[in-house]
Amino acid sequence: MNMRIFVKIQPESGSEGKFPADYRRIFMSLLKQVYKRTPFEEIVNSHDRIPKPYVFSVGFNKIKDISGDSIIFESPIFFNFSSSIPQMVGYLYNYIVSQDSIMNGLKVAGVDLPVPKIITSKTVTFKIMGSAVLTRAEKDRYYVLPEDNDFEEALNHSIQVRLNLSRELFETFGVRIPNFKPVKVVNKNLRKVPAKHYGGYIEAFSGTITLDGDPDVLSFLHENGLGVRTGQGFGMLKVVREWH
Template sequence: MRVSIILAPGEMKQYVIFPLDFRRYFISLIKSMLENSPLFNRFKQERPGYSPYVFSVNFQKIVNIDTRMQQMWVRPPVYLLFSTGLYEVMTALCNGAISLKGQDTILGLKLRHINLLPLKEIKSSPQVFKIRGHAVLRGRNGYIDAAESTVEELEEAINTHLLKQHEFLRQEYGQSLSPRIGKIKVIPSASSYHKGVCSHYGGRLTTLQGSIALDGPADSLQFLYNFGLGVRTGQGFGLLEVR
């Protein structure tokens, strides 16, 4: 289940200035949307565990990037794409978004529109996924670096996160999820991923960008589509699109 939330400045502008470390503001926006739901309790926990959703922030156009100033100029509107496999999470988010419609939110943006997107069901394998922005994968020796890590290390990281997240979400948020999922395999010949670097909370993260072809049970691929690839999905990383 996915919803696209469209934000734009209160006044007509050709562009708006964003910090390169912009995801933290959208994390705060999602907190505001979930403030009156039971899900808000996870934000009060020191270690809340895996997120029951994934999101990405997309721009109509990035006009310019100034790495020295750590800023970028983007052409509005701005799109917050939110995804989950849990009805109660989607309901809470949409209700919160509706309550903020037309109001000032973050970075001088007003919440303009809320569009529920068609349900996508994955019934076959393999699938080629496009990574929206960046994905973060943690391996045995730190974050996965696509320029240096092997396919086997990438697969191990994906499957470790996948199985742990599935077990956690079934225990914490709902038995409606598929009771059993299996491991997936990466198909290098059909993939086109590369190393990325991303500003986040004042630091720099090594990430994965591009597209990735995965083979495995359809339930596993659906879970990744719904909840995201890797870690920090609740911080704006790992949202996948089916190509």
């Protein structure tokens, strides 16, 4: 069951705010704070290669300027979080509604728990909220980009690895996840976007992608993100259209 939470955030200082260019780290720190002394603390803090059982994205109402290492934005900003594990969303919701200010100079302006979306179709068009990242094993050509011939292969590899590595973790919290079945990329309208992250740049991509596959596998992607680094704010999906 897909659980999502959308949080609207405003700077306390007025209608304009400023973030470092690699702003995702701020929200990773927020999640560490949220899950402190909960059953999820170790998962959120872990630096192991095991994929995180959640995804988040940060959206800006309007970016006014990107200069050097800073982003100047117009209020509000949107912090979106999703996981197949309902308890994770529950802890986050309880934390958000109990705080006046969730980070230095940022206050909560609204919280929404949308009705869970259940995917029943084999073909779905998704919009990537923010950007996503795919990687391959070779270090010389590490990032996979939309125009690469092995894009679909890398996508399936990432899904398979994620399902295999995180099955036990999901089951610990009573969540059944599907067995791997490959997906087919029917259509992709994606563009390369460099993302500033941890002081360097990551080759990410954004846009829309239409996938054909088992509805349970598509649901897993919708609930927990596409590609790698979902716990670092990449790969959150929104359903644009189901094709019946």
